[in-house]
Amino acid sequence: MAKDLKSKVPGIEPFEGPAGGWSALGSVARVLKDQMAVGRETAALRKVNQPAGFDCPGCAWPDPKHTSSFEFCENGAKAVAWEATGKRATPALFAKSTVSQLWQWTDHALEDAGRLTEPMAYDAASDRYLPIGWDEAFARIGTALRALPDPDMAEFYTSGRTSNEAAFLYQLMVREFGTNNFPDCSNLCHEATSVALPQSIGVGKGTVTLDDFALCDALFSFGHNPGTNHPRMLSTLRELSLRGVPIIAVNPLRERGLERFASPQHPTEMLGGQGTPIAQTYYQVKIGGDVAFLKGMMKWLVANNALDHAFIAEHTNGIEALCQDLDATSWDDIVATSGLARDDIEAAARVYASAERVIVCYGMGMTQHRFGTRNVHQLANLLLLRGNIGKPGAGIAPIRGHSNVQGDRTVGITEKPTPALAEAIRRTYGFDVPLAHGHDSVAAVRAIRDGRSRALVCLGGNLAVAISDPDITFQAMRKLDLAVHIATKLNRSHLITAKESILLPCLGRTEVDLTARGPQFVTVEDSMSMVHASQGGLKPASPWLKSEPAIVAGIAKALLPGSRVDWDHLVADYDRIRDGIEAVFPIFHDFNRRVREPGGFRLYVGASVRDWGEGGRARFLVSPGLNEDLRLQGDGVLTLTTVRSHDQYNTTIYGYSDRYRGVEGRRDIVLISAQDLRDRGLAHGDRIDVESCLESAEDPGVRAVRGFTAVEYDLPRGSVAMYFPEGNVLVPLDCHDAHSGTPGYKSVPVRIRATADV
Structure with missing residues (x-):
């Protein structure tokens, strides 16, 4: 700017x-x-x-x-x-305001009302949520779910802040009920990682630990903004910079956290005011041009024989096909698609080739595309070419968002159960698990829209706002027979009422979780497969709150009166839940002992030690072309990405400051380059309409946002940005990655024009 x-x-x-x-x-x-x-x-x-x-x-x-x-x-x-706020969303709030009135509140205002304090059920006659007892709430939920003609007509969503213990119980309940419909927040963020990495390296997780960052001699950062989305990473990047490690940032927007950082824990930096430089070089690739950039780097590596031939021969398959694809890819196309000069791409390749130990970090700027899985394949290819997976100081690091989104997956939140998982549950708990694949998040909403699903249970989250195509989604969810939300705070999804809607308030992670056997702790798994304990110490926000495991158990007992699982026994002592996790997932061996060690323990990640899984080798995977489907043909088409503001975490809006981008007090903006403004006869500050060029075969119609403000910003020509979730309306439900199901939030072809005078 x-x-x-x-x-x-x-x-x-x-x-x-x-x-x-x-x-x-x-x-x-x-x-x-x-x-x-x-x-x-x-x-x-x-x-x-x-x-x-x-x-x-x-x-x-x-x-x-x-x-x-x-x-x-x-x-x-x-x-x-x-x-831990002192604000409370008590029954008095709902007595004062109808759901229709609450719908007019902003997303920020809804959550800022404070912590939910009692179970509530929607009363259509008064258009209000009214208090309800826990036992009655559980009974209503169980009755409504059992009334469905088929268990597959229910969807069970999970948020990534859910603990391992709650998630494990949740998937047990749902599978005993008889379905694998597990839409999950992972579907909306790093599902491309979960799909692509097993195909490339045999495991769907990153291969590095925090210790590896102290050993690497180059770091490449693709498509993420640590200053806003994971600020503690800045301390690690600062340490790398201070010891002279080149940090190469590849991102359409210049994010301040990748440029300079002043650590609050270092007084001299605070007094100096300028901070430590982070990225040595910053490549502003066009939105969606990452594969072109990566193929250019790999093309240079092959041409200059800068490969680890011994590693490739011993550990990989597919190098010949990759080299043929790189040879067939022209530099002219690479330059045009990436938006970068050939000299710049070759310079990046030289930095990569000169380093012995390289870490590649990436975020949702790589995964939330219609070609996100292909993007991740190419990141893995780059690392495999020089043996940069499975040795200290090197590897791939997908930077996850939600604190336990990876852990939920590890303990069974997946719509694609394996025969091994089904057998382990049968052996441990005595019931058969359905093997048919269930619904991911997009498939769940489509099923709700089409009337094939009639119930939705959400263990946290704000699915209706997080998913693409909100106009279609909101309308669809209002046709449900049952909607259940387990939450700490009110959000917009709770106001999209079904025939029966129930809010179940839960303890927060900061609060004491007390059972008859004493205070309990839960566990989480971070981005680097470390599992550790989490135990709150604050007095609960309300005496009526229950823990997530207790709520799941309460629903399960009402839903499954003949259950083979002793739910009360499990939730009385969470060690028993962890024993169950260990029995079903041997990767958690000696769980209760190891998690009590300071810092917890790391789960086995085969690729970290060059164990490539069933195939015995890592695989170079070819993605033909350069994502040519990125832009539709036609004059004036731009590619839009959605981003989070600095005062935001996923759909939670803490406030209206996007400090590092120079935006205060508003979210109704579109960031666009000066040249793209001039090309359209527009200027900084003009009110504009943004219209999607994506067409939906399922739900035709114009998708647009109107009356937003154009803000001149340093972006590559042809690339524009606006906030998530405001931009979700531009993405049809059926425009997603065919392999992972992730909506294409980060590469939306759009046209921009001045807002017509009213």
Whole structure:
């Protein structure tokens, strides 16, 4: 954003400082004050990421050391304050406001109402949620689910902040009920990782640990924004920069966290004000041009014989087909699609070739495309060419969002059960598991839209807002017979009422979880397969709250009166749940002992030690072309990506500040280059309409946002950005990655024009 644009548009003023620093501390202070429970929140912050404390409910970045005295970041502090708030959404709120009135509130205002305190059931006659007892709530849910003609007519969504223990019980309940319909937040973010990496390296997880970052001699960062989405990573990047490790950033937007960082834990940096430079080189690739960039790097490596031939011969298959594809890919096409000069791509390849140990990090800028699986394949190919998987200081690092989105998957939240999983559950709990594949998130919404699914149970999350095509989704979900939401706070999905809608308030991760056998802890798995304990210490926000495991058990007992599972026995002592996890998933061997060790333990990741799974070898996988389907033909078509603001975590809007991008107090903006504005006869600050060029065979119609404000920004020509979830309306349900089902939020062909005068 140019400096001369200051104050021309309300709420738009360039930010000149580093990521972190005094601005981050000021932001934390403001959010603590706003939530009106400073004593409660600061007490919680002293326990975040500590051995006897709780895991941060924010991102899944691993803890550098569990003995750290004060290990949290700005957005982690916001997440804790948001949960430990003194505000309460009591029955009085719902008595005062109808659901129709609440629908007019902003998403920020809904969650800012505070913690839900009692179970509530929707009353259509008064258009209000009314208090209901726990036993009656469970009974209604069980009765409604059993009334379905087929268990496959119910969908069971899971949020990635759910603990391993709750997720394991949830999948047991659902499978005993008789379905594998497990739409999950992973479907909306890193499902391309879960699909692509097993095909490439035999496991759907990253291969590095935090210790590997101390050993690498080059790091490549693709498609993620650590300054906003996982700020604790900035400390690791700072350490790499200070020891001279080249950090290469590949991203359409210049994100401040990848440029400069001032660590609040280092007084000299705070006083200096400028911070530590992070990325040595920043390549602003066109949106969706990453495969072209990667193929250009690989083409140079092959041409210059900069390969690890011994590793390739011993550990891989498919090199010949990859080389043929690279040879057939022209530099002219690579340059045109990536938006970068050949010299720049070759320079990046030389940095890669000169390093012995390389880590590649990537985020949803690589996975949330209609070709996300292909993107991940090419990242793996790049690393395999020089043996950069399975040795210290090298490997692939998908940077996950939700704190336990990876763990939920590990303990059975998957719509694609394996025969081995089914047999392990049968052997341990005595019931047969259906083997037919169930619904992912997009398939679930389509089934609801078509009337093939009639019930939705959500263990956390805000599915209706997070999924693509909200106009279709909202309309579809209002036709449900049953909607159940297990949550800490009110959100918009709760206001999309079915014939019967029930809100079940749960404990937060910051709070004491007490059973008859004493205080309990849960476990989570971070982005690097480390499993550790999380135990809250705060008094619950309401005496009527139940833990997620207890709520799942309550639903299960009402739903499955003849259940083979002793639900009360399991939830009385969570060690028993962990014993069950270990029995079904031997990868958790000696679970209860190992998780009590400081820092927990790492799950086995075969590719980290060059164990490539069933095939015995890693595989180079060819993706023909350069994602030519990225743009539709026609004059004036741009490619739009959705991004999160700095005051946001997934669909949770903490406030209206996107500090590092220079946006304050608003979200109705579209970031666009100066040249693209001029080409359309537009100027910074003009009101514009954005219309999707994606066509839906299932739900035809115009998808557009209107009256947004154009903001001149440093982006490659042909690339534009707007916020998630505001941009979701531009993505039809059937426009997703064919392999992973992930909606194409990050590469939407659009046309932009001035808003017509009303």
